[in-house]
Amino acid sequence: MxxxxxxxxxxxxxxxxxxxxxxxxxxxxxxxxxxxxxxxxxxxxxxxxxxxxxxxxxxxxxxxxxxxxxxxxxxxxxxxxxxxxxxxxxxxxxxGQSYYEGESRVVVLAGGPGVGPAVGIAEAAVDDGNEAAIVYQTDAPAHGNRLDALREAGASVVVVDGAIDEEVAAAVTGADDEQVFVYGFAAFVEDATAALDVAGIDPDDAKVENFG
Ligand SMILES: Cc1cc2nc3c(=O)[nH]c(=O)nc-3n(C[C@H](O)[C@H](O)[C@H](O)COP(=O)(O)OP(=O)(O)OC[C@H]3O[C@@H](n4cnc5c(N)ncnc54)[C@H](O)[C@@H]3O)c2cc1C
Incomplete structure (x- = not known):
């Protein structure tokens, strides 16, 4: 349209x-x-x-x-x-094809402005009664109020300035209906893909949007 x-x-x-x-x-x-x-x-x-x-x-x-x-x-x-x-x-x-489809657990890996889709997807999942986790890599956090509200609603939210391997490994469970999403610029998508590999999750199963 x-x-x-x-x-x-x-x-x-x-x-x-x-x-x-x-x-x-x-x-x-x-x-x-x-x-x-x-x-x-x-x-x-x-x-x-x-x-x-x-x-x-x-x-x-x-x-x-x-x-x-x-x-x-x-x-x-x-x-x-x-x-x-x-x-x-x-x-x-x-x-775009990398969007939330009502999965019972969403794990959103966000770099920089990727925090936008992270809060949107996590809020939709929480509204649906589903589980949500966000790993947000940034040196200048944004959307603090909505991230706090998500924490209060039971979501797991971690904000990291630096390597995300440990936080990604802690966020993913490998459960059947868990869906991993990745949003951010190319350097972040590379880091997130590598972190998924380390955590034993096939990055090809993630829904990824590369900002360029
Ligand atoms: C599918 C898709 C979804 C996107 N969604 C968003 C979004 O939700 N929010 C958002 O802010 N942007 C998003 N972008 C990026 C956005 O389209 C622009 O590229 C960005 O705002 C920069 O535009 P510009 O014209 O100012 O700079 P450009 O001249 O287009 O920027 C040139 C290059 O600089 C780099 N760059 C620009 N901004 C940044 C940054 N903040 N961090 C790291 N590298 C950067 C990139 O490599 C970019 O290609 C998305 C891009 C794509 C392809």
């Missing part, structure tokens, strides 16, 4: 990180972990980039979380950080 939607809210949720709440277009449906394309013209140049849902649902509005690494990112993500309520964006989607 292609649509132009208004920004309903912009929330600072961490260092250089915002959660953008966008109007859901009529008939829009997407699952936690799927992503959409956002497009806009910035300083006369057209950009289109992908962002993963960070809300557990898409009724009326949905949310994406944008994390900007000032040393790596270009003008488009900075433009998203500076958006204001009422600004409009072109969206298309949803896209």
């Amino acid at each position: 292609d649509a132009t939607v208004a920004v309903g809210a912009v929330r600072d949720v961490g260092p250089q990180t915002v959660a953008l709440e966008l109007e859901s277009p009529d008939g829009f449906d997407a699952e936690p972990g799927q992503f959409i394309k956002l497009a806009a013209t910035v300083e006369g140049e057209e950009y289109a980039r992908f962002y993963t849902l960070s809300s557990p649902g898409v009724d009326d509005t949905f949310e994406v979380t944008v994390g900007v690494d000032p040393e790596e990112a270009g003008p488009f993500s900075q433009f998203l950080l500076d958006l204001e309520v009422g600004d409009e964006l072109d969206i298309s989607g949803p896209f």
